[in-house]
Amino acid sequence: MDPEEIKRRKLLELQKKLAEQQQQEEALLEAKMQKRALLRKILTPEARERLERIRLARPEFAEAVEIQLIQLAQLGRLPIPLKDDEFKALLERIAAMTKKKRDIKIIRK
Template sequence: MDIEEIRRKKMLELQKKLAEEEEKQKALLEAELQKRALIKRILTAEARERLERIRMARPEFAEAIELQLIQLAQLGRLPIPLTDEQFKALLEKIAAAKKKKSEIKIIRK
C-alpha cells in the first residue's frame, strides 16, 4: 500500500513538472513569434536578410540587435520600415560603440 502511494505521488509530480515545462516552451515560442512579427514590421525584406546572415555568423549579436531594434521602434526613434542602408548605418554605430566599450587601456608607470 505504501509503495503504491509513493508511486502515485511520484507520477503526479512528474506529470506536473512535464506540464510546467510544456507551458514554459509554449510561452517561449509565443514570445519568439511576437518578436519575429515585430522585426518583420520594423525591417524591410533586404534588412531582414542581412539580420539572418548576422544570426548565422553571430547568434548572440543578432539577438542583441533584435532587442535594440524593438526598443528603438517602441520609443519611436526608428523610421519604420528600416531600409537595408539605414540598417547598415545602425549596425556600424552599434559596432563602433561596442568597440569603444571593449577597448582596454593599460597605463604603465
Template sequence: MDEDLDKIKEKKLKQLKSQMEKQEEEEERRQDLEAQKKQLLRKILTTDARSRLSNLRMAKPDFTERVELQLIQLARSGRIDLPLTDEQLKQILKKLQKNKRSFNIRRK
C-alpha cells in the first residue's frame, strides 16, 4: 500500500514538474516575442512616437497592443514611411479612435 502511495506521489510530482517546465517555456517565448516587438517598434517609431505609445499603454493597454501590432504589419508590408513621427502616429490614433463607438450614459 505504501508502494502504491509512493508511486502516485512520484507520478504527481513528475506531472507538476512537467507543468512548471511548460509554463517556464511559455514565459520565455512570450518574453522573446515582446523583445522582438520592442526592437521592431524602435525601428518603426521615432523617440517621441514611442514615448506617446508608452504613455497610451498606461491608460489603454489592450488598445495599445492592437495599435503596435498594426504598425508592425504596416511597416512589414511597406505601407507606411519609416520612421513614423509623433504627428503621424497622432493622426493614426485619431483615425482609430473615430472608428470606436462611444456610449453616453445619462442619469436622471
C-alpha cells in the first residue's frame, strides 16, 4: 500500500466516525425535543416554571421527576394538565421516597 491509499482510508474512516457522531447528537436532540413537548402537554406553565427552578438547583432530581411524570402520564395516572399545587404534592412524595434512600448512618465502635 502506498501512503496515499493509507491517507485516503484514514480520511474515510474519520468521515464515517464524524457522520455517526452527528447522527447520535441529532437523535439526542430529537429525544430532548420530544420530552419537552410531552412535558408541555403534561404540566401547566406554573408547574413547568417550578420544574425549571428545580433543574437549576438539582439537575439530577429534575431529570428523575421528568421521567416519572412522563411514565405516569402514559399510564394515565396523572390529571392532564397537572396544576402547580398537584405538582408540588407529587414532588413532596418523590422527595420523601428519595430522602429515605439518602439517610446515612455512621456507627462508631
